[in-house]
Each structure stands twice: as C-alpha cells, then as structure tokens.
Amino acid sequence: MLKNVAAVLLSEVHPFELGVVCEVFGLDRGADGLPVYDFAAVSAEGPTVRTHAGFTISTPYGLDRLAEADLIAVPTGGSYPTRDYPEELLTALRDAVERGARVLSVCTGAFVLGAAGLLDGRRCTTHWRHSQALAARFPLALIDPDVLYVDEGSVITSAGTAAAIDACLHIVRQEHGPEVANHIARRMVVPPHRDGGQAQYIERPLPRTRCDTVGEVLAWMELHLDLDMTVEQLAARAHMSPRTFARRFQQETGTTPYRWLLRQRVLLSQELLETTDETVDAIAGRSGFGNAAGLRHHFLRTLGTTPNAYRRTFRGPVRAA
Structure with a gap:
C-alpha cells in the first residue's frame, strides 16, 4: 500500500508540476477520511534549489530520504533534456525500482528516468515537444508521444503540465480505488478520470531532432x-x-x-x-x-x-x- 511519497528537486524544477505532486500526495486530507501520505520534497542538489520561475525552494531532506519512499516523483525542469544528473540520484532511483517502489516522471522528468536506465525496453511518454529528443538520447526507450501517461508498473511517465494530475490520480485510483481518487479530483476541481490513452493536443509542425539518414x-x-x-x-x-x-x-x-x-x-x-x-x-x-x-x-x-x-x-x- 502506498504510504510514503517523495518528490525530487533539481535545479530549474517547474513549480506547477511540483505543485501537482504536492497537492495530490502532500496535502493532509485525513479529516475527510482520505489517505494521508508521509510526504517530503527531497533535494538532489543541496538544501536550496532555484526553480524555473526564478525563486528558490529549501528543504531539509536529502537523497537518503528516497530509501524509504514507496513512490518517487520527478517533476519537470527547464534544462532537463540536455543536462546531466547526480549519479547518487540515478542510483537511488534504480535501487527504488529494484526493491519494489514506483517512480513517476512528469514531462521532462522522463529524461532523469532515462539517465537511470529505467526507460530501456519500456513504453513511456513525455511532453510531445520533447519526445524526439528523448528518443535520440535514450534509443532503447519505447516512446509514445501521443498519450497523457503510461503505466509500466514500477515506472510511470506522464506528459506535460496537466497530465501530471491525470497520472497522480491514476496512481491514487490504483492504490485506494475510484471513490478516493474522485474525491481528490473534486477537491482539485478537475476531471476525475482522463484515460492515459487520451491523446495530447499538439500543434503542427512537430519539432524534429536532426536525422542523419532519413x-x-x-x-x-x-x-x-x-x-x-x-x-x-x-x-x-x-x-x-x-x-x-x-x-x-x-x-x-x-x-x-x-x-x-x-x-x-x-x-x-x-x-x-x-x-x-x-x-x-x-x-x-x-x-x-x-x-x-x-x-x-x-x-x-x-x-x-x-x-x-x-x-x-x-x-x-x-x-x-
């Protein structure tokens, strides 16, 4: 049963996507008879990180906190498609999956999971604007750029921005049933269920990475x-x-x-x-x-x-x- 949740902070994290994870798993709804999670925002790069919006976030929790998490969420960030990540974080993500925990990426957070080797041979998604960059950087990943989220058991990946809500509520629905997920959705004033197979609305032309031979x-x-x-x-x-x-x-x-x-x-x-x-x-x-x-x-x-x-x-x- 899902009880312990951690959200990973890296430099240039996007506040909205981080906020979605905090809203679903970090808010105490015990008075409503809903599950209460042991939630923490965990920094992978020191006690204070700068967000993509320019302000900073401080947390007392470091990567050692991930060892007890049942779910580790990796929200998106500004430079994630091209940057490198702390090896300690990648090891912690691999260890988490190996011990039976689940990991969730939001938008370009998928690049962090890819760097940890967790997308190899797995179906996954990210924001449509970054899908081909993800394919170029992690060629063993099986990328579906047209869906809101992909659940591969221990590894869950979601598309951009609002798709984080869909993926988080999907996890709640799996763990606690539709009544709990629907109650949280009503509190958030969002649709209780948009299937992961529902397509992302995307604009044309779809950006392409450089293709050497085709x-x-x-x-x-x-x-x-x-x-x-x-x-x-x-x-x-x-x-x-x-x-x-x-x-x-x-x-x-x-x-x-x-x-x-x-x-x-x-x-x-x-x-x-x-x-x-x-x-x-x-x-x-x-x-x-x-x-x-x-x-x-x-x-x-x-x-x-x-x-x-x-x-x-x-x-x-x-x-x-």
Missing part, C-alpha cells in the same frame, strides 16, 4: 501527406532495404513510418480545421485520409474526439462540413 525522406513525406506511400517506396527513396529503413527510422524518430505518417496527417487536419472553413471531406483529401469517414476514424482513435467537435473547441462555430 531526414530527406521525412521532409518529402511531410510535403506529400496526401499521397499513398509504403515502407518499400520510402526505403527506395532513401536507397535502403525496407528492413534497414524501418530500423533507421525507428532509431532516429522514435516511432515507425506508419505512426509518424499518421500523426503528421492528423496534425495537418488539426491545422486545417482550426484555420480554414474547408469541409471535412476536403480536409480529409488534403491530409491523406481520402474521405470524411477515414478522417473521422483516425481522428477519433488518435485524439479521442471528432473533427467537427475539435473544430468547435478550437475555432468556434463554422459552416456545416
């Missing part, structure tokens, strides 16, 4: 999203065998050619729904889905909503499609 093919694909294309055709364009091309593509983008193409087509359709009055049929043709039925099918599977509902949310009423 970059030209990616650029061509992005310009011809309306065309049918196969791995064999793309491999020929890259002057590789289909098997080699698929492997290089996965290594350099963190996903498969099909999933990359599907995501780019959905992103283009989002852009067109937001910025034009074109019908759903016309947008389906331009984005490579063929017809409105095809677009609706993939839009619903990827984003959890319909094209018309998305347009109403992000643009307001327009003429019927």
